[in-house]
Amino acid sequence: MNQPIVIKPKIQLSDFSPDFTDGWDKDDAVVETSKLRARIGELQSKLYANTDRALLVILQGMDCSGKDGATKSLLDSVNPAGAEVVSFKSPTSEELSHDFLWRIHHVVPRYGRIGVFNRSHYEDVLIVRVLGLKPKEVWKPRYEQINAFEEHLSANGYTIIKFFLHISKEVQAERLVERLQDKTKNWKFESADLKMRERWDEFMVAYEEMLNRCSPKSARWHLVPADKKWYRDLVIARRVAEALEEMELEWPVAREDLSKITVK
Secondary structure, eight states, X not given: XXXXXXXXXXXXXXXXXXXXXXXXXXXXXXXXXXXXXXXHHHHHHHHHHOTTOEEEEEEEESTTSOHHHHHHHHTTTSOGGXXXXXXXXXXXHHHHTSOTTHHHHTTOOOTTOEEEEESOXXXXXXXXXXXXXXXXXXXXXXHHHHHHHHHHHHTTTEEEEEEEEEOOHHHHHHHHHHHHHOTTTGGGXXXXXXXXHTTHHHHHHHHHHHHHHSOOXXXXXXXXXXXXXXXXXXXXXXXXXXXXXXXXXXXXXXXXXXXXXXXX
């Protein structure tokens, strides 16, 4: 009933409401999310024991869309040893001395882990495009390069789930004000966020092209209404739990005959 919206060609973000909740109320959603988290924790233990596959979750969205909160919620019941989280900031001088995918491939999760990317290689067709950090002839071919990269990962044991956290401009404003007024959140505020907000429409165009051009069957984008944090967490947890179930994980057999071993 609360399935995320799988992106199809020619998507327009204006067709989807960021405050959509599919009839769920907050209390029921919180209970269901808790159950899903517990199941994710159980399945992650099996994934960790089987060191031939990995799950990569990619989170993209405007500032204040909830990437940090979604990560925390998703991994609530996961053994930290089985999770790898990477937050991508502005590239370092070392990263800029390589091709744009180098810093991404460098931190892809190890087999047996659930990896979460807070932002990702998609920044190179989003902020790079909107701010004009590279000319069009450089960033435009990157859509196909990204598709090829994700296809390579998929062919080598990676399940990739991509979530676009769709927040409204009004709710973003509320959360930015909260960062200014709440001392526990002051550290999150950056004046640069306001500069990005001024280019909201340009970012929406860039996101739409990203969603339409980089959603192959092996690595679909899922549009997550993100104005309500509790619904955002529910949608993400359900899809991740489903992906782990689809792996049909089994406990690996022992490497030796344990019936012949005695502990004295």
